[in-house]
Amino acid sequence: MSDGRTELSQGKRAEVVASFERQGFLRELGARIVTLSGGHCVVELPFSEAVSQQHGLFHGGAIGAIADTAGGYAAMTLAPEGVDVLSAEYKINFLRPAFGQTIVADGVVLKAGRSLTITRVDVWAVDGSNRRLCAAVQQSIARAHSRSPGSD
Amino acid sequence: MSDGRTELSQGKRAEVVASFERQGFLRELGARIVTLSGGHCVVELPFSEAVSQQHGLFHGGAIGAIADTAGGYAAMTLAPEGVDVLSAEYKINFLRPAFGQTIVADGVVLKAGRSLTITRVDVWAVDGSNRRLCAAVQQSIARAHSRSPGSD
Amino acid sequence: MSDGRTELSQGKRAEVVASFERQGFLRELGARIVTLSGGHCVVELPFSEAVSQQHGLFHGGAIGAIADTAGGYAAMTLAPEGVDVLSAEYKINFLRPAFGQTIVADGVVLKAGRSLTITRVDVWAVDGSNRRLCAAVQQSIARAHSRSPGSD
Amino acid sequence: MSDGRTELSQGKRAEVVASFERQGFLRELGARIVTLSGGHCVVELPFSEAVSQQHGLFHGGAIGAIADTAGGYAAMTLAPEGVDVLSAEYKINFLRPAFGQTIVADGVVLKAGRSLTITRVDVWAVDGSNRRLCAAVQQSIARAHSRSPGSD
Numbered sequence: 001m002s003d004g005r006t007e008l009s010q011g012k013r014a015e016v017v018a019s020f021e022r023q024g025f026l027r028e029l030g031a032r033i034v035t036l037s038g039g040h041c042v043v044e045l046p047f048s049e050a051v052s053q054q055h056g057l058f059h060g061g062a063i064g065a066i067a068d069t070a071g072g073y074a075a076m077t078l079a080p081e082g083v084d085v086l087s088a089e090y091k092i093n094f095l096r097p098a099f100g101q102t103i104v105a106d107g108v109v110l111k112a113g114r115s116l117t118i119t120r121v122d123v124w125a126v127d128g129s130n131r132r133l134c135a136a137v138q139q140s141i142a143r144a145h146s147r148s149p150g151s152d
Numbered sequence: 153m154s155d156g157r158t159e160l161s162q163g164k165r166a167e168v169v170a171s172f173e174r175q176g177f178l179r180e181l182g183a184r185i186v187t188l189s190g191g192h193c194v195v196e197l198p199f200s201e202a203v204s205q206q207h208g209l210f211h212g213g214a215i216g217a218i219a220d221t222a223g224g225y226a227a228m229t230l231a232p233e234g235v236d237v238l239s240a241e242y243k244i245n246f247l248r249p250a251f252g253q254t255i256v257a258d259g260v261v262l263k264a265g266r267s268l269t270i271t272r273v274d275v276w277a278v279d280g281s282n283r284r285l286c287a288a289v290q291q292s293i294a295r296a297h298s299r300s301p302g303s304d
Numbered sequence: 305m306s307d308g309r310t311e312l313s314q315g316k317r318a319e320v321v322a323s324f325e326r327q328g329f330l331r332e333l334g335a336r337i338v339t340l341s342g343g344h345c346v347v348e349l350p351f352s353e354a355v356s357q358q359h360g361l362f363h364g365g366a367i368g369a370i371a372d373t374a375g376g377y378a379a380m381t382l383a384p385e386g387v388d389v390l391s392a393e394y395k396i397n398f399l400r401p402a403f404g405q406t407i408v409a410d411g412v413v414l415k416a417g418r419s420l421t422i423t424r425v426d427v428w429a430v431d432g433s434n435r436r437l438c439a440a441v442q443q444s445i446a447r448a449h450s451r452s453p454g455s456d
Numbered sequence: 457m458s459d460g461r462t463e464l465s466q467g468k469r470a471e472v473v474a475s476f477e478r479q480g481f482l483r484e485l486g487a488r489i490v491t492l493s494g495g496h497c498v499v500e501l502p503f504s505e506a507v508s509q510q511h512g513l514f515h516g517g518a519i520g521a522i523a524d525t526a527g528g529y530a531a532m533t534l535a536p537e538g539v540d541v542l543s544a545e546y547k548i549n550f551l552r553p554a555f556g557q558t559i560v561a562d563g564v565v566l567k568a569g570r571s572l573t574i575t576r577v578d579v580w581a582v583d584g585s586n587r588r589l590c591a592a593v594q595q596s597i598a599r600a601h602s603r604s605p606g607s608d
Contacts, residue, residue, distance in 0.1 A: 022206035025214055028180070054174035060239045061217025062177055068212055087212045088572060089596060091243035091395040091547055093422045093442055095415040110440055111399040115571050115598065116544060118397045118440065120424075136414055136422060138397055138442045140545060140596065142571065240420060241444060243395055243547040245574045245594055247567040262592055263551040267419050267446065268392060270549045270592065272576075288566055288574065290549055290594045292393060292444065294419065326510035329518055332484070358478035364524055364543045366481055369517025391516045395547035 006038035011081050016041075016073050019084070023069075031066050033073065039109035041073040046102050058098035058134075063105075063123055067092060067137040070107030071119035075141035078112040083143050088116065090139035098134040100127030107139075117141045158190035163233050168193075168225050171236070175221075183218050185225065191261035193225040198254050210250035210286075215257075215275055219244060219289040222259030223271035227293035230264040235295050240268065242291035250286040252279030259291075269293045310342035315385050320345075320377050323388070327373075335370050337377065343413035345377040350406050362402035362438075367409075367427055371396060371441040374411030375423035379445035382416040387447050392420065394443035402438040404431030411443075421445045462494035467537050472497075472529050475540070479525075487522050489529065495565035497529040502558050514554035514590075519561075519579055523548060523593040526563030527575035531597035534568040539599050544572065546595035554590040556583030561593075573597045 008016075013036060020026065020033055029051055035042035043066045045051060051062035068087055076085045107121040123135035160168075165188060172178065172185055181203055187194035195218045197203060203214035220239055228237045259273040273289035312320075317340060324330065324337055333355055339346035347370045349355060355366035372391055380389045411425040427439035464472075469492060476482065476489055485507055491498035499522045501507060507518035524543055532541045563577040579591035 019206050023211065024201040024204040025211035028202040049176040050180040052176040054171050059175065059177035059217070060220055061213065064216045064220065064242075065211070065213025068216065087246055089243065089245040089545065090216075091241065091442060093241040093414075093444060094239055095417075095422055110397075110437065113399075118399055120440065133414065136424065136442060138395060138440060140397060241393065243594060245566075245596060247569075247574055262549075262589065265551075270551055272592065285566065288576065288594060290547060290592060292549060323510050327515065328505040328508040329515035332506040353480040354484040356480040358475050363479065363481035363521070365517065365521025368520045368524065368546075369515070372516055372520065391550055393547065393549040394520075395545065397545040398543055 008037060008077055009081070012077060015081065016076055019076070020073065025065065026069060029062060029065065031069065036073065036077065038077050039074055039112065041070050041077065041107045043070040043073070043105045044102050047100065056099070058103050058125065060094060063094070063098055063103060063135050064092050066103065066105040067107070067121040067123050067135060068139065070105035071121045071137060071139040072141055074107035074109050074119050075112070075117040078109055078117065079143060085141050086144045088140040088142040090137055092135055092137045094135050096125070096132050096134045098123070098125040100125045102126045103134065115142065160189060160229055161233070164229060167233065168228055171228070172225065177217065178221060181214060181217065183221065188225065188229065190229050191226055191264070193222045193229065193259045195222040195257045196254050199252065208251070210255050210277065212246060215246070215250055215255060215287050216244050218255065218257045219259070219273040219275050219287060220291065222257035223273045223289060223291040224293055226259035226261050226271050227264070227269035230261055230269065231295060237269070237293050238296045240292040240294040242289055244287055244289045246287050248277070248284050248286045250275070250277040252277045254278045255286065267294065312341060312381055313385070316381060319385065320380055323380070324377065329369065330373060333366060333369065335373065340377065340381065342381050343378055343416065345374045345381065345411045347374040347377070347409045348406050351404065360403070362407050362429065364398060367398070367402055367407060367439050368396050370407065370409040371411070371425040371427050371439060372443065374409035375425045375441060375443040376445055378411035378413050378423050379416070379421040382413055382421065383447060389421070389445050390448045392444040392446040394441055396439055396441045398439050400429070400436050400438045402427070402429040404429045406430045407438065419446065464493060464533055465537070468533060471537065472532055475532070476529065481521065482525060485518060485521065487525065492529065492533065494533050495530055495568065497526050497533065497563045499526040499529070499561045500558050503556065512555070514559050514581065516550060519550070519554055519559060519591050520548050522559065522561040523563070523577040523579050523591060524595065526561035527577045527593060527595040528597055530563035530565050530575050531568070531573040534565055534573065535599060541597050542600045544596040544598040546593055548591055548593045550591050552581070552588050552590045554579070554581040556581045556586070558582045559590065571598065
């Protein structure tokens with residue numbers, strides 16, 4: 001278990017924020033990071049037409065995307081400075097219909113490793129003063145060895 | 153393995169297309185269904201800023217979303233008419249960086265069951281005349297028992 | 305999240321124990337249930353040649369099997385009496401080499417549903433006074449509708 | 457997709473067989489490798505009390521264990537000689553009750569990478585002249601960097 005919840009260095013925090021801001025997909029969705037510490041990242045996404053599915057709920061794809069993001073940045077906080085990360089795999093269980101004003105993905109590192117970091121992410125749907133666990137995720141994050149497209 | 157690849161009834165085809173068209177999230181991303189038959193659905197997503205990540209590749213969240221969609225509609229083709237479906241869970245492995253003009257998610261039903269239908273989805277990145285397998289998905293689709301938000 | 309940790313009825317406890325005792329595979333491995341309450345089950349497995357792999361660690365297959373068992377019985381505690389359960393799917397991440405005198409799988413219900421119950425299981429390797437998280441599992445448990453072999 | 461199905465070197469074949477023979481868990485279960493080529497491994501497990509569950513079917517834990525094994529050795533065939541492998545994670549969907557004389561796990565490599573190799577495994581239950589797909593697995597295999605217990 002990560003000792004987690006430690007303060008981040010200014011450099012690491014700046015790296016994570018810069019990475020997040022370069023992501024067109026998440027900006028488009030309206031997601032933002034609301035908490036960031038060692039081994040921990042919380043991402044929030046407000047409801048909009050752009051993230052809905054056919055019954056007016058949050059779309060599973062949007063839920064998966066912010067969960068993947070929260071886990072990935074939780075892992076990145078524990079990587080050496082200058083090291084970028086990417087998702088190797090994740091698994092998501094949808095527990096309850098996701099409706100409300102926002103969804104909140106809370107990602108924590110279970111184990112930070114040299115090649116893989118394993119996280120769990122809980123996604124909550126916030127509707128007024130209620131919040132319900134709507135998805136549970138388990139994820140592996142790898143260090144990116146090269147940024148050139150096409151590299152394996 | 154589903155015997156799949158059978159022609160759909162007009163009613164079932166209309167149901168799937170109508171469901172797809174109600175999804176704000178996928179419309180926003182620019183996804184479209186390119187193949188639909190019994191136990192099989194292919195969804196295509198063109199590259200755009202809205203589906204990119206920080207290195208100019210397709211975002212993993214977008215890859216997951218169209219894979220989830222292709223598998224879900226593949227399952228829906230085998231459900232009785234009038235029965236809606238939703239994702240219970242999926243697992244995605246990212247195999248290679250996804251770059252090119254489009255990504256294509258090819259979903260097939262492994263087993264159609266009364267309560268759960270299991271699918272596999274291959275996601276290909278198409279770059280000019282090349283295509284590379286960039287993600288592999290395994291998924292469970294449930295029948296939706298009620299459309300009222302908040303039902304379990 | 306399950307309110308969990310409530311006392312079980314005598315009938316439900318007897319059902320779980322009887323089910324466990326009919327499992328040849330687990331008896332063969334030497335597993336036993338050490339904790340059982342509403343939405344919670346802990347299963348312990350001692351080290352032996354029968355559960356080892358090529359480097360003298362606990363075999364991943366044995367780790368998966370007791371995790372699957374702990375999650376399944378955690379779910380069964382919340383099912384109506386007389387209802388049997390079975391695993392629909394699970395996903396396991398191996399976090400650290402598993403060595404020591406025993407491994408302990410701690411399963412909790414995240415959400416008990418009519419058709420699917422979702423659990424998380426932590427597997428700890430206990431070596432003297434140390435314990436280390438060696439695997440993390442997320443799982444879906446279904447109600448068994450029929451016990452006749454071959455039914456879907 | 458692996459070009460697969462190429463002949464193995466004598467050295468690699470000997471390594472895989474030796475690794476398999478050191479696994480107490482699998483020997484105990486009665487598993488054996490029936491096919492081995494580049495990127496492909498098939499493992500067979502006969503039915504016995506030791507691999508059964510409470511209804512006389514193959515136990516899910518045994519199904520998971522031979523699937524994990526078939527995928528792992530499929531990956532090992534493509535690793536450099538002298539490099540050992542271990543499972544980083546896998547996900548299994550149980551499709552149908554597994555009964556019959558044997559189960560057969562057929563593992564193929566989807567992508568062989570420097571740090572992770574991704575496989576898919578189909579598990580078939582063979583009952584007389586029938587065989588039915590009873591489980592589907594997707595898996596990540598890592599290279600083992602050190603064999604010393606306790607290393608991360």
